[in-house]
Amino acid sequence: RVPQLNDDHYCGTLLLSFDLRKKFQHLFVQSTKSGKQMLMNEIYTELHITDENLERTVTIGNLLELLPGQDGSLRSLMMKGVSGIGKTVTTQKFALDWAEDKVNSNTLFIFPFTFRELNLLKGKKYCWLDLIHHFFADTKGAGTCSFDKFPSLFILDGLDECQLALDFHNNEILTDVTDSASVDVLLTNLIMGKLFPSAQVWITTTPEAAGRIPRESIDMVTEVRGFSHPKQEEYIRKRFRNKELASRIISHIKTSRSLHIMCNIPVFCWITATVLEDMLKTDDRGELPKTLTEMYIHFLLVQSKLANVKHHGRSETDPIWSTETRTMILSLGKLAFEQLQKGNLIFYEENLVECGIDIGAASKYSEVISEIFKEDRGLHQDRQFSFVHLSFQEFLATIHVIVSFINSGINLLSEEQSTSKQSVLTTEQSEVSQLYQSAVTKAMQSSNGHLDLFLRFLSGLSLQNNQELLQDLLKQSGSSLQSNQDTVQYIKQKIRENPCPERCINLFHCLNELKDQSLVEEIQQYLSSGCFSSNKLSPAQWSALVFILLSSENEFEVLDLKKFSASEKGFLRLQPVLLCKVWSRKLSSMPRSMKAVKVSALYVNKNKIAHLHLLFFFRLSSCELRPESLEALSTVLSCQSSSLRRLDLTNNCLRDSGVELLSAGLESPHCRLETLRLIGCGLTWKSCDAVAFFLNSQSSCLKQLDLSMNKLQDSGVQVFSAGLESPHSKLETLRSAGFSKASHLAAMLKKGLLDLTNNSLEDSGAKFLSAGLQSPHCTLECLRLSHCLLSERSCESLASALTSQPSSLKELDLSTNDLLDSGVKLLSAGLESPQCRLETLRLDCHGHTKHLSHTSLFISLESPVTLLLSLFSSIIIIN
Template identity: 35%
Template sequence: MAGRGSDTMEHDGGETISDVSFPLGEGVSGRGRSTISMSDEGEEAFYVPERRPSLDLGDGLRPMDTTHWHDVERAQSPVHSYNSVNSDTQFWPSDELDEETELSATRVQLERTESYSSGYSVDSDCETRTRKSQDAAPKEEGPAVEPPRPELIKNPDEKRHPALTVDFTFKAIRKTLEKLGKDDLRIFKITLWKRYPESFSSPPQGMDMVDLVDRLLEFYDLEVALQLTKALLKDMGLKRLDAYITDLCKKNEVRYELRGTLLRKYSWMCEGVAQQGEHKAFESIFNELYITDRGNAGPNIEHEVRKIDKLSTNRKEEKRITCSQIFDPDVIYEKHVSHIVTNGIAGVGKSMAVQKFIMDWAEERKHNHVYFLFPLPFKELNLMLKLKISLLEIVHTLYPETKALPTFECDEGKVMFICDGLDEYAHSLDFHRTETWCDSTEPAAMHVVVTNLIRGNLLPSSLLWIISRPLTSSRLPAESVHQVLEVRGFTNEQKEEYFRRRFQDPAQADKVIAHLTSCKTLHIMCHLPMFCCVVREVFQQTFREKGPDAELPKGLTLMYTRLLLVHLHVRGARGSASRTPEEERDFLMNLGKLAFTMLEKNQMVIGKATWKDCGVDVAEAVTNSGLCIEFLIEQFVMYQERIQTFIHPTIQEYLAALYVFLTWRCTGQNVLQQPRNSKFSRIFKDPGLLDMHRSAIERSLQSPDGNLDVFLRFLLGMAQTANQELLQRFLPDNNKCSSASEETAAIIRKKIKENHYPDRNANLQCCLDELGVGAEAPRRSRSNSVKNQ
């Protein structure tokens, strides 16, 4: 091009645009809008001569004919803000326009106003524009064809997808335009101005990104704004960005539908062994849990009577966190944590924590940095064990709305998987021999997919949350676990909050809380949400049957028997091998014998040899039944030992009492005394029961540290009618025994009256509560007999 030459820039679509830059002069200000393409007259239609100090034609021979200058000066602009294009305003700074852009705009003004002849040049203090002679103009075979302006039509019958919101549309268009280079963005604005000038009161070249997108959404419907953006990107040859914004919209729709699926699936909660119709809204009953970053703290050993030395587990100080702080963005990005394992004993609230996390994400309250959330319960994965399947197909099977996506990888946020119930997985995981698998779209055996998901080979940038009982989670490879959390149930404040939520009548709630506070063992065990559920059901039944002023039951045995049945029910629901009632009874008696033997020695830790002697499988006791727990203790630096105990000392005492009672019912043998003639013991059931109670009372009183006190309460409560009804499937079909409550109560009252063991009188009073009979003597304060609190 004459004057300054030209540079060219080629875009994705092959379009070549002249890059000649100059500011607009006053001589062409005030011209109307144009919709003529920049290529209407060819890139050589105009040129910019050198700037001169005087108004002449450049040869100094004659003055310039300024006939038309006056008319141009007085021309009125149909665009009110267009005068600002020539100044240093925000709309059109000269350094943002390329030469062809300004040249095209100038040409439009000249042609539409016809205010001066093409044979003259304009020379002033501003830069000049000179119309080249027609001889120099290239020959045109016909008028240049402007790409057709896309029709922006919204179908009134088409229902807008609920995911298409103003907020999403704004972010989608903005993120797409931010991927444009500086030159492409300038061309986008120019094309937008030329094709849709009615949407702007002034050229958009000076607008920042926020103002530009705001203006589009103010003038057009959401669908039309997206349609317009995609059309311009396509015309510019930017097909990848067109596909990008289309993909954003599709992912947003899938995300919306996924949230809806999770809300329908997790909005309801059943506690304990809920019957049909007993599901309740999760948000109405959930309260926070006690969660720490100390993953192997061991069982709760708080006890009403016994003094139990706490085992050294982890020496670091623990930090308490809430459900909403799990996978906090600061932890993810600053500490590079992407794999978290959360463990805890049975009934401690792990599933409740998972449900809270999912609900917070689905309702958009928390975890907005997670774009896709896919819970993968292992009880559902167990149904696919025989299939050869890919990770992508697993997600498509569990969440069909995701089939619209070929992959889950995205730049908009993290993809997160929740592997709930690793201990329920029916296939063993071998992290040493299982083959490496890195393609999330290629089918493989289920254990290969699960193993490599945990290793981090499938979707390495994703987040993974594994929930399990301690025995299974401790087998995971250390390099695949970035943080270990532990759910410990409820604190004292959370226990109170739980019962206030469950009992709508404040008077009943106060009565329940006061009752639990007075029964220390019940109050301690309420650190387990599952036990709280059992207590709630018993108390609600009492209020229903006896009225709001009813006295609440003080016994422990009935509560623990219900808890045992819940554990056994959960074991069956987890897919464990079914057992006959006789096999279930044998398992309980073997575990109870182990508990009784250790209780007599005042031991908590179960040794390896002990497991072999009692004939109980460790995994069955720890993982399946959930009555025991495995954790790590630090013997010395850099050496840890795995040990097993019962989940709470009172569970050990209950199982020991159950063993003694079932042995007597099934064989007639009193394990608390020397074996008797079984023929006579079977004939005299009731006297045998009374003898067993008498021997148990004597042994408890003679125990110097009180380690049999709570055991005695459980044993006396076993023979009560309500408790035997719950244990009916484990009892023989022969004659039922009476509870011998009054005879046993008479023995206990006599012991209290004799007062040979004053520090045990409070426990004897509790034994009367367990028998369900009143006490003749005034009850002493239990606090006098509580030792080592």
């Protein structure tokens, strides 16, 4: 129960609102001449955010709300997204909107914390009230009220930067908000709901760090996926008042596919806009950058030029690399590399000293190039430093590696470094090649890909044009650090050697930085030639195909995988595309019918390639799938971000062992499959146990199941009928064959469609079904009894069912049964009943009636029933 508010409480929340408006109403935006403050509400551009479990688009307005009809409460939210995707700005915009009474008006207090700030309190003890007053001094106006009694929201931004232990298993349990403990203990108890159980908690993190929070402590997970292409343009037009400049920037971004995709990440869009603003304002600008490395080189040049003008008293026409600027960049490069090696993203005084930087110089650097390097100070003047974005750390680390090699011949990436000279090398071509090969090897050995961007930058910096842009910084003295062709060949060799396309994707990005498109062009030629029948793709070509699928937008319209003569290999190698998240926003506006792939053909929008992560329909019919394929497919089904709704495995010899492998994915709480076709898969009654289990699962979403052309027998149907009767079963349509006892299917009469084609039910089975159709609990709308050995006797019982009060049946298929005229006459009595709601009836002309013009069946046609009469191979439709 919420206690009554008094004047102190109102005062506290008003002062907090004022403080948050003051703190977040402006966003610093860098321009080519100087930084400027822009109003958050003017520059903020909506990001694409999705709910991982419910597949809905989330906005700031409904971020912390349950959908209509959802049970329970939403206490804890985890927002995931790669670095620079916009998580922090989203929390700031939300806090500002709350302060301006635009969202969550029922929440009395919002407390936005960052883990960067909380890191500075490591080892200190607080109670929650003191901690809140520590960061939000204005809340002292609320007196000593217990915030746990009021609707509150705690925002914890940047879990990936948290340097606290967060030991959920061993930390002390607290239930009183006045108890003092370390910040680590306070946080774990807050997140678990031991403290402030009625408050909401919003945590932001990168995907890699998400596992630090127990899944049971999180009620909902959302993912920030960056800008859509229209939002890219919107952001740039908001950023630049000059409409012509904005249009030129947008046009250039669209000329490069990789640049266009890269700018879906807001931080890259900001960097690109800053660089292009500077270059498009000058006539003598040279070729505009299109690769990641080129863009970061030019961004560094822009920032260094600003530093010379603002802090070193020079003009824009003076040489960029003054002694002060060069010293600063090289010092930060050393810091970036050494801390990257240790996995550190935040640095303290001791880290600076190790790299020969005193804290005063570091503070000055954060002022001079504040868009690359920054300093954070706690309330007690505790200091910590970091690069504005991880990519800046990786870029400057690359420069340090190159400069070290040029100046002293040291290969910092070599595994064989002596303790004295660290493997001092000459600058001969072979040793230059070794530098790049060492980088490729280290990056490929990384389990989490933390050196991927570093390798891309190193690849790009091996080009002569890029080195010339930094020549005064590198001071090559005529020596060459180019090893383009050797590096290209080595990367291609690694692609050929590595059977996993997922690990090769970054190597293709490296080839792009080296401006070598040969492998991609090769596979594109195959795709466009149509001559696939005699070509089996090599591992390198398969990796190139995956790269194209992940990065292309308009390369082709139809991809025929069967023509590659390796359908199962193709499926396994396409798994990174199936699990990919990066492009899911590209399908958010596509019609549902376009979100389908078949091994026979991949249908895509004319301008956008279908991103397989958001597949609704995946057909793998007649593909001779083996166990490893089924394990991979099971992984896709159980993937938390999978959107697969329809799966067709028709005519694959899965057998019972295959269903068992597949069932691990089907039983996953993340599986959202609605349609499963297992036609002609060699299943026996043994598979029915697994089928029953996942039908009975509380999380099962399966609505349509087709088990036709399998030898399930009566014993098998009896087994999985238990799953049909489960209150958790959502099955609406069942197609099956190979049994004779209709009594096992009583539960299906409460569903939507029952297809019993090709079952030996005979008249006794039809009689049982008819009795079930007359039940007030029966909701069956479609019943198919084709090829079921029925005679005229079945028509009497079915006619009785059609006249039942009420009859839900709308479609009845009795084709290919020996009903005769007498049976049809019996059936017509049911059709004449006012209780009959049948809309479609299928019969055989040649099998049962000789005098169609005379039969009383046509009396029933005064009602709106569609009669489909199969006459030999023709179909006659009578309305």
